[in-house]
Amino acid sequence: MTSALETGSLPNAYLFTGPEGVGKKTAAQALAMACNCQAGEGDGAHHAGDQTAEGGSGGSPAFSCGRCRSCRKILSETHPDVHWVLPAGNYIKVDQVRELCRRLSLKPYEAKTRLVVIAEAHTLNPEAGNTLLKILEAPPEKTLFILTARQGSDLLPTILSRCRHIRFNPISRENIKHYLEAHYAIDARDADIVAAMADGSLSNARVMVEKNWMAHRNWIIKTLTGLHEQPINYRLAFSEFLAKDSGRLLTSLDIMKSWVRDLAVYPYLPDQLINKDLIEEITARSEEMPTRRLLDINRQIETAARSIQANANARLAMDHLVIALSNKMACRDRLRPSNGENRTNGKSNRHPV
């Protein structure tokens, strides 16, 4: 893309595909800035003569300063010639595309290159898609289109054929970790764990840090591992709490899965843990938990997650899961006195109800 900017050979439309949070929107903004940056123009609108454009290119179209009036407007999404079209509800509707057509029929206010970003283009309904296709077939001058989607196959082939396709891969654990360390007050170990759980997505990672995911994880794992020692009403209260926190319920289940996964993986790949900070606990418990039981627990968590995603009653699904997991999460030696026979040597071998 940089070379296309330098040679001025940009196509009319790009398609950026990849999972959520891998930088598609950021790349669209960067492209808009690079096409319109005023640094080096000497029009007084920028910080003339300072350490502006990267590499000191003084207006090279491949770079943007991030500080001139144009760049700042694009970053704050207030630039009048950068148009964002987002799904209204579940779809991008034809009226939205018609409104876009109307705006594109007018002259640009100030931009050298006008930019249109159709975010989540896979949500274009058929009529909206066909209307957009007409614009792409005869695009207005100096107007660049960027469509974003999870994958190219989600789009109408006719639209796909009009775009230069650029794929965005999930971001590596290492890169997410470095980003978090640079932008948040988070220590390296926590950043690494969040990065492992963010599924290659920077926006996932950001939300996790901002919503104090580590504290939530600590609480879930601690409660889960001690559940077999608690009475039934405590277990049900745990289940109820998780079910009511519907915005984080699937995250909570992912945390449980990460814990079970670490216990299963530890004997074979001890350097591949997600919850690396809990290695002592993992070492102790992993020895006591047969792999088959861990796989069974994992299957039960996945079943609960699937039924919740399919709109099953979350409370019932969680009650069922938590009761099933309570005993299974106990270490082998703690499971033995389960038929009413108390062991006699223990001081506080409290029985679950």
Ligand SMILES: [Zn+2]
């Ligand atoms: Zn600039």
